[in-house]
Amino acid sequence: xxxxxxxxxxxxxxxxxxSVGIASASAIAQTLPLxxxxxxxxxxEGEELLLKSDAKQDFWNLSMQFVTQINQAYCGVASMVMVLxxxxxxxxxxxxxxxxxxxxxxxxxxxxxxxxxxxPAVVKRQGMTLDELGRLFDSHAVNVQVYHSxxxxxxxxxRLVVENLDQPGNFVVINxxxxxxxxxxxGHISPLAAYNKESDRxxxxxxxxxxxxxxxxxxxxxxxxxxxxxxxSGKTRGFVLVSRK
Numbered sequence: 001x002x003x004x005x006x007x008x009x010x011x012x013x014x015x016x017x018x019s020v021g022i023a024s025a026s027a028i029a030q031t032l033p034l035x036x037x038x039x040x041x042x043x044x045e046g047e048e049l050l051l052k053s054d055a056k057q058d059f060w061n062l063s064m065q066f067v068t069q070i071n072q073a074y075c076g077v078a079s080m081v082m083v084l085x086x087x088x089x090x091x092x093x094x095x096x097x098x099x100x101x102x103x104x105x106x107x108x109x110x111x112x113x114x115x116x117x118x119x120p121a122v123v124k125r126q127g128m129t130l131d132e133l134g135r136l137f138d139s140h141a142v143n144v145q146v147y148h149s150x151x152x153x154x155x156x157x158x159r160l161v162v163e164n165l166d167q168p169g170n171f172v173v174i175n176x177x178x179x180x181x182x183x184x185x186x187g188h189i190s191p192l193a194a195y196n197k198e199s200d201r202x203x204x205x206x207x208x209x210x211x212x213x214x215x216x217x218x219x220x221x222x223x224x225x226x227x228x229x230x231x232x233s234g235k236t237r238g239f240v241l242v243s244r245k
Contacts, residue, residue, distance in 0.1 A: 030210075031210070031212050031213050034182075034183075034212070035181065035183065036182075037218065037221065038181065038182060038183075038216065039215060041213055041214035041215060042213050046216055049194075049203070049216050050194055050203065052196060052198065053195060053196045053203075054166070054195060055162045055163075055165035055166035055194060055197075056165065056166075056193070056194035057165060057166055058086075058164070058170075058171055058172070058193050059194045059203070061086035061171075062082055062083075062086055062193045062205055063193070063205075064086070065081070065082040065083075065085040065086050066082065066205060066207075066209075067081060067082060068207060068209040069207045069208055070105045070106075071124065072208075073123055073125070073126065073127045074105055074123065074124070075127065075188050075189040075190060075207050075208060076128045076132075076133050076136070076173075076189040077105050077123060078105055079173045079189050079190055079207055080103075080137060081103045081104060081105055081108055082191055082207070083137075083173060083191060083242050084103045084140055085102060085103050086171060087171070087243070087244050089141070089142065091103045091107075092110045092111065093107070093110075094107050108120075111140065113140075114140065116139070117132070117135040117138070118132050118135065126232065127189075128189070129175075129230050129232050129233040130146060130148060130230065130233070130235070130237055130238050131146060131233060131235070133146075133173065133240060134146035134240055137242055142242055142243065142244060142245060143242065143244065143245050144241070144242050145241045145242075146238070146240050147238045147239050147241070148236045148238040149223065149227040149236040149238045149239075150235070151238075154219065154220060154223040157219075157223055157226075158200075160241065161195065161239065161241075162197075164241055165192065165193070165195050166195075169243060170241060170243035171241075171242050171243075172191065172192040172239055172242075173189060173192070173239065173242065174190060174191075174204070174222070174226060174237075174239045175187065175188075175189050175230075175237040175239065175240075176189075176222065176226045176228075177225050177226075177228040177237065178225070180225035181215075181222065184211075187230060187237065188206075188208065189207075190204050190205055190206045190207050190208075191204075191207075192205070192239075193205045193214070199216070199218070200218055200220075201216040201217060201218050201219065202216070202217055202219060202222055203216055204216075225237075226239060
């Protein structure tokens with residue numbers, strides 16, 4: 001009986017993975033080729049990594065909220081929209097979905113406190129730093145912990161993030177340098193969704209879905225990509241942990 005329940009659960013997960021892949025097919029149809037050491041989520045190996053993941057609680061909510069950034073500077077905004085909707089935070093009005101309320105990249109800055117934390121004009125011009133990502137999250141009344149890689153270690157990163165991914169009601173967003181994992185080319189922001197212990201890989205739900213599919217990245221490579229210095233802030237990149245207050 002236990003084996004049957006496992007088989008049913010496994011089949012359900014396969015179906016969900018397939019449905020997520022189909023839903024995002026138009027966004028990833030012409031993506032750039034991946035470096036040999038990256039594993040695309042929409043591949044047989046990528047699917048198996050999720051099925052056998054040790055920590056994947058965050059995948060469920062994030063996959064339901066997965067969006068493509070609406071311009072090339074809005075990776076942070078797209079990531080925050082996914083997380084805020086995943087946390088079921090009180091959302092502003094959204095004219096295109098009235099009378100329903102949901103966070104979108106278009107209404108994210110409707111909150112005055114958010115605009116005071118960082119203006120949309122600045123984000124459109126140059127994106128955002130890790131600390132700015134933290135301030136923008138904070139303006140939406142969630143708990144946020146900002147970790148610069150220079151102040152942590154690979155071991156602490158792995159421990160904190162795996163613990164987070166294994167629990168419901170909280171999320172991880174990373175700020176990393178694409179070129180360090182063999183992608184093009186600058187700093188980027190996206191949520192993490194799962195961890196596979198056997199391969200020591202994290203699943204990055206890349207919000208630039210017109211450019212790359214979600215990918216499985218080795219923990220050490222991902223850490224090195226966050227241990228780079230952001231020229232705007234003069235500090236290393238890193239990650240944030242987010243939960244409801």
